[in-house]
Amino acid sequence: MSKKELHIFDLDNTLFETPEFAEFVKVDSNNIVIKGNHDEYFMNVKAAFLDLLSKYVYFKRTGDFIVPINQQTDKPFDEDILDYFKKKISTSKMLIPHNGIAVLNAFPGFHKSPDTLGLVINEPIFQDYENADNKMIITGRNEELREKINSIFKYLGIKQPNYGLYLYSQNGKTNIENFKIQTIIQSIKEHGWDIVHFYEDRKDWLMAAQRAVAQVFPGVEFVSHLVTNVKDKRSL
Ligand SMILES: [Mg+2]
DSSP states (O other): OOOOEEEEEEBBBBTTTOGGGGSSBBBBBOOOOOSSSSSSHHHHHHHHHHHHHHOEEEEETTTTTTEEETTTEEEEEEEGGHHHHHHHHTTTSEEEEEEEEEEOOTTTTTGGGGGGSOOEOOOOHHHHHHHHHEEEEEEEEEGGGGGOOOOOOOHHOOOOTTTTTEEEESSSSSOOHHHHHHHHHHHHHHHHOOOEEEESSOHHHHHHHHHHHHOOOOTSSEEEEOHHHHHHHOOO
């Protein structure tokens, strides 16, 4: 008997190329961030720099990133400053490291906006999606975006996954990582998959799913596909 195989895909930066926060930020001709959108978030980050490092900053768009710049030196900050930001929950996710410097992360809730849904297919992964007989999509995007996602699928001519499009519901008490894991486990329970492929750009979620499946279904072959090609293209 042939083996039952399922291919599971994440959406953002896996099946789709997701627009970056930097694309949504207004800048002047020198790429300096100007007032007009997300002002409150930029004020919060400024306040955090003052509070944690006693530094005044402004923000500059460089490549695909928004970079906090030290007002005294006109230079970006070393990634080491992330340690200070990680000490507080309110600032712990403000910055991410990139090529040794501290760059700004998208503000909380950025991905809740329908405007941030990508309209660009990530070709190599989309090929795998097309070739898979049994497929499922699990995304951390909110259930409220289902209609919008369906219309994008229609517009781009993408077939609906025959084993479901699962969106995150905030009413549930679980976080996105657990939501993904539970959805995978549930599908194995229901359909008895022998082999499960998981395509995801978050390495930590991929590993967590692999561990969970190995624990609950040791006989199931779990194939991890870490998707890096979209983020690798982003440059400073
Ligand atoms: Mg993703």
